[in-house]
Amino acid sequence: MSKNIFITRKIPDIGIKMLINKGYSVDINPKDEVLSQKQIIKYLKKKNYDAVLSLLTDKIDSKVYDSAPSVKLYANYATGFDNLDLNEAKKRGIIITNAPGDLTSEAVAEHTIALMFALAARIVEADEFVRQKKYKGWEPMNFIGEDILGKTLGLIGAGRIGERVAFYSKGLGLKIVYYDVNRNEKIEKEYGAIYCNTVDEILKQSDVISLHVPLLDSTRHLINEERLKMMKPTSFLINTSRGPIVDEIALEKALRIKVISGAGLDVFEFEPKITKGLLKLQNIILTPHIASASVEARNQMAEVAAQNVIDFFENGKPKNQVN
Ligand code: GLV
DSSP, X not given: OOOEEEESSOOOHHHHHHHHXXXXXXXXXXXXXXXXXXXXXXXXXXXXXXXXXXOTTOOBXXXXXXXXXXXXXXXXXXXXXXXXXXXXXXXXXXXXXXOOOHHHHHHHHHHHXXXXXXXXXXXXXXXHHHHTTOOOSOOTTTTOOOOOTTOEEEEEOOSHHHHHHHHHHHHTTOEEXXXXXXXXXXXXXXXXXXXXXXXXXHHHHOSEEEEOOOOOTTTTTSBOHHHHHHSOTTOEEEEOSOGGGBOHHHHHHHHHTTSSSEEEESSOTTTTSOOTTGGGOSSEEEOOSOTTOSHHHHHHHHHHHHHHHHHHHHHSOOTTBOO
């Protein structure tokens, strides 16, 4: 029997084709923009959908589940899944999947390293200086930055993405310390990463802190005012995970009064809103949640999400079920 699938916003063709090739009927939000929860509900009421391919910008909770009782699978086109209420889904027998992949981890790790170098070499500030026609010739003390070689990277979260960041960091000559609820033997053996028992130990000794944890009740505001004060005044904070892991108001203050030296954020606590004051700071680099935005990663995410839908219909066992 043909299945009806709703995709909340256009994703790479490769995933859509996989679904169409299976003979499923696929409807896609015709506008290339984020749907509000009300709009999602409105679309879902139009047909008896069997599955929804959702995005991380969609807030999916009991209101959505109850408005579309025929939908038994929400396949999220993202590694993260904090945009969906997993418990409420479980109560209703609804399956939730995410879309992790080695190429996504790769893209996010590369973006993390790009932010690290951009902060250390002050690339964005310097670019702006040149664009504003302020460059009048070489100066001995202009835009003095930092070397990365020999510095200590503090990884908070050593899953797929953290592991890949460790791979690059080892190659770049950084020492690696890490914290995770689970130890990662691979990064200890292959990249010489040293496990620390607490987040605080990591913060105190690292020159660069990089966050790679999921957003959970236990990780919300993991980096708060008190913890920012534990960091070295010369250190950088990089967040490519989820915005609310960092108390952004505390971060703005810490950067303004130089409690830490700089930050690179790809995600924001109140995204797409940016906390007041952040845009005025020179010592922060802001990218618009694009860490996984490589052709390779996004195509793989589309394939993984589509495969989860197919597996769900064919054998009831999608590989990436998270609830
Ligand atoms: C991006 O943030 C993702 O979760 O895939």
